[in-house]
Amino acid sequence: MPREIIAILRGVRPDEVVAIGQVLIDAGITTIEVPMNSPNPLDSIGLLVDNFGDRAAIGAGTVLTGQTVRDVASVGGKLIVSPDTNPDVIEETRACGMASFPGVSTPTECFTALRHGANGLKFFPAFLVGTKGLSAIKAVLPKETKTYAVGGVGPDNFADWFKVGITGFGIGSGIYSVGHSPDDVAKRAAEIVKAFDAQRP
Incomplete structure (x- = not known):
């Protein structure tokens, strides 16, 4: 069963993304998101798709427009992650044959996202919703x-989120920050995978 961990590579550059993608996949993380506010994000997504598209789900984060969705599709991306619930982005994502993960924090946003075809819901920022908030929303x-x-x-609170029924996690700075080497990312990814495997139901 694939691990429901999305590696968020905010700020990653095309000249380093393949090496970082390799260590993530080696560690067992096979969903990778390059946020659109990274340097030349479409180049990085294309490189990841070319190198790992048969082994990992590659896509974009911080996607705010339908045009960006189409741009990501043009380089082979398979998933679109957004910070908000934008029906146009969700519908365009599904029309392009990609998976949609919009950002939500309220029941209204959750149901709006689902009605427009979202494949999953990104509770963001999770620390504002909290485990009690998620538990209440999941009830409906x-x-x-x-x-x-x-x-x-992160690893220190995975167990609390699993207790209230979370499917998985998106991890940004806990896996990669600007300046981190592939070795740094490999160590962090290994710790996250170990904690995820130990704590998931």
Whole structure:
């Protein structure tokens, strides 16, 4: 069963992204997001797709417009992650045959996202929603809804989120920050995978 961990490579450069993608996949993390406010993000996404597209789900984060969705599709991306719930972005993502993970923090946003075709919900920032908030919202969501906590989550609180039924996590600075070498990323990824495997139900 694939691990529901999304590696968020905010700020990654095309000249380093392949080496970083390799250590993530070696560690067992096979969903990788390059935020659109990174340097030349489409180049990085294309390189990841060319090198690892048969082994990993590669896509973009911080996607705010339908045009960006189409741009990501043009380089082979398979998933679109957004900080907000934008029906136009969700619908364009699905029309392009990609998976949609919009950002939500309220029941209204959750149901709006699902009605427009979201594949999963990104609770962002997770530390504002909290485990109690997620527990309350999950009580009214369809049982099969995939939920991801992003922002302020890591190995020290995976267990708390799993207890309230989270599907998985998006990890940014806990895996990669600007200036981190592939070795740095490999160590962090290994720790995250170990904690995820030990704590998931």
